[in-house]
Amino acid sequence: MKTIKGSNAFWQFLNDIALSGYGDTIFLNSYEYPKYECAVETIQKRFVQQVKAKYPMHNYGRSAPILNALRMVKSEDEIAITKQACDITAKAFRRCLETVKPGMYEYEVQAEIEYIFKKNGASGHAYAPIIASGKNACCLHYCKNQSLLNDGDLILFDIGCELKNYSSDLSRTIPINGKFTERQRDCYNAVLRVMKEITKLYRPGGTINEINETTYKLMEQEMIALGLFTAEDVKKQNPDKPLYKKYLMHGVSHHIGLDVHDSIDKFKLFEPGMILTCEPGLYIREEGIGIRIENDLLITESEPINLFEGLPTEIEEIEAAMGNISLA
Numbered sequence: 204m205k206t207i208k209g210s211n212a213f214w215q216f217l218n219d220i221a222l223s224g225y226g227d228t229i230f231l232n233s234y235e236y237p238k239y240e241c242a243v244e245t246i247q248k249r250f251v252q253q254v255k256a257k258y259p260m261h262n263y264g265r266s267a268p269i270l271n272a273l274r275m276v277k278s279e280d281e282i283a284i285t286k287q288a289c290d291i292t293a294k295a296f297r298r299c300l301e302t303v304k305p306g307m308y309e310y311e312v313q314a315e316i317e318y319i320f321k322k323n324g325a326s327g328h329a330y331a332p333i334i335a336s337g338k339n340a341c342c343l344h345y346c347k348n349q350s351l352l353n354d355g356d357l358i359l360f361d362i363g364c365e366l367k368n369y370s371s372d373l374s375r376t377i378p379i380n381g382k383f384t385e386r387q388r389d390c391y392n393a394v395l396r397v398m399k400e401i402t403k404l405y406r407p408g409g410t411i412n413e414i415n416e417t418t419y420k421l422m423e424q425e426m427i428a429l430g431l432f433t434a435e436d437v438k439k440q441n442p443d444k445p446l447y448k449k450y451l452m453h454g455v456s457h458h459i460g461l462d463v464h465d466s467i468d469k470f471k472l473f474e475p476g477m478i479l480t481c482e483p484g485l486y487i488r489e490e491g492i493g494i495r496i497e498n499d500l501l502i503t504e505s506e507p508i509n510l511f512e513g514l515p516t517e518i519e520e521i522e523a524a525m526g527n528i529s530l531a
């Protein structure tokens with residue numbers, strides 16, 4: 204049974220239930236995400252205190268485990284909204300392919316993205332956008348977005364709009380002047396090869412842990428081929444400080460939904476209806492090269508569905524799109 208009331212009826216409604224003789228346990232929500240810490244008191248925490256102060260004799264439970272399990276598997280409507288959010292984000296990236304050129308500032312590119320988000324009905328960014336050119340891309344949470352775009356550098360976008368409270372999360376890396384150098388090409392294709400390989404792991408029964416471990420193994424081989432270290436070096440490395448970590452220092456998948464890093468039950472295996480990111484990267488600070496490619500994948504009974512399907516990802520597609528100067 205569904206009961207929907209206006210929020211102005213909340214306290215009276217809660218009071219009726221809590222003091223009816225039937226409402227013994229009150230379940231309260233909290234944002235439970237292992238990496239999340241908030242230094243200030245949140246509105247949610249204050250609400251918990253308020254309810255507990257009002258009904259000190261009741262039992263209390265956490266609704267987060269129940270809601271997290273529900274949030275991990277999306278309904279058809281949730282999938283449809285997320286797809287719409289991804290489509291708007293894809294449009295914004297296409298705009299970048301057409302407009303990015305040497306001499307612009309990162310914030311100007313951000314303005315192009317925001318224009319497309321708003322023009323298409325998104326409420327805004329799902330998270331602080333990363334528009335990182337050259338070595339800025341090697342700083343993981345770079346979001347100053349204030350540098351000049353230099354001819355010959357790459358630019359990394361990690362952008363996603365929020366639509367009807369649902370997030371999208373996209374990363375692409377492109378050459379500022381429209382043409383990859385040979386070294387940039389080799390590095391980019393290394394990441395793309397690994398992405399294609401790990402995409403196969405997004406199937407029922409899979410785990411984020413398996414995706415991370417496989418990515419690290421594959422990227423280690425790619426790094427050797429790129430001359431970043433040798434197979435001999437790997438044999439001698441301190442297992443607690445593997446060499447690949449210098450060039451790939453983040454996890455490569457998370458659930459998305461109402462939050463861009465959606466709350467999860469991390470022991471739950473993948474099942475149809477879950478939406479996760481796939482985002483391998485390579486960051487060579489000494490060469491000013493930072494690359495990440497990120498798609499949002501819907502788990503199905505068989506192959507995952509890429510919600511950014513059709514968006515330029517191959518080098519040839521990116522270079523062709525950047526040569527096409529037609530502003531929508």
Ligand code: GLY
Nearest residue numbers: 330361372463482
């Ligand atoms: N945009 C945040 C992330 O990719 O995880």
Ligand code: MN
Nearest residue numbers: 361372373374
């Ligand atoms: Mn991202």
Ligand code: MN
Nearest residue numbers: 372480482497
């Ligand atoms: Mn992500």
